[in-house]
Amino acid sequence: MGDKKGNWKGKTFNRSKKDENTLDSKINDTESDHSPIDQSLNPDSSSDKKHTGKTVKKQQEETSVKEEIAPVDQEADVIRLNKYLSKAGLCSRREADALIAAGDVSVNGEIIKELGVKVKLTDQISFKDKVLTLEKLRYVLLNKPKDSITTMDDTHDRRTVMEFVTNACEERIYPVGRLDRMTTGLLLLTNDGELAKKLTHPSHQIKKTYLAILDKPLSSEHLNMLLSGIELEDGITQFDTIEYDNSNDKTKVIVSLHSGKNRIVRRMFAGLSYRVEKLDRISFAGLSKGDLTRGKWRFLNDKEVGFLKMLK
Structure with missing residues (x-):
């Protein structure tokens, strides 16, 4: 990079080597022979030796020196650039690496293309000249009503799922996957x-x-x-489980599957000459509706968020 770019050690957007050596020198002087405080760092130490009763002042001076030195060994305020982009709600870490390699990301005004670089939380991170900020992560579960589009906006001015979560949070959240226009049920936004x-x-x-x-x-x-698998235009697909919801009414069935193919449930039944009149997603990734009524939303609790992050 050019001369204007920040220096970092071990791919960390950090202080220069010269600064580290200076602080390391102070640390060595402070710790050598177990001396309390070096004279050069504590000009009042001679006064303390004469007045041994002033222990409070000496402790304050020692604390001051430790606070100056501590950042050398602590990286609590340092984060990988791709993780920063992910936490800012821009994309996943893998996608962030691609954006970095493409030269779309800058740190303090300097384009960074090298992967693995670390930045400080106080650095200014930009994506295509737009400054990013770390948002609080939000997880909203919506019970989607029918006749609504799973998209951020619609060019045909049709109702979208975003209209139901307008006041959920200040952060900009996005649908995870999609449900068909007439399909109801659980939809996660984050x-x-x-x-x-x-x-x-x-x-x-x-x-x-x-x-x-x-x-x-x-x-x-x-x-x-349907359990064994039926052949569709995009390959053989099967339900993981299928059961009648009511033994006396075999028009109602509960099905589970892992496939994320477009309109897969409707297409599977259509392959056997059945028409799905109503389709409601009652569970997604272990999340259930509970008492969440149609058109309403709620935040996930910490246990639910932790469960989702533990999924393999």
């Missing part, structure tokens, strides 16, 4: 880009459970076929 990436990536196989109401009773033969 500004945690890293978690959102994990919950939507096929490799993590996140479980979803739906209550489906069909246009006619589901036969036992077709139930078994």
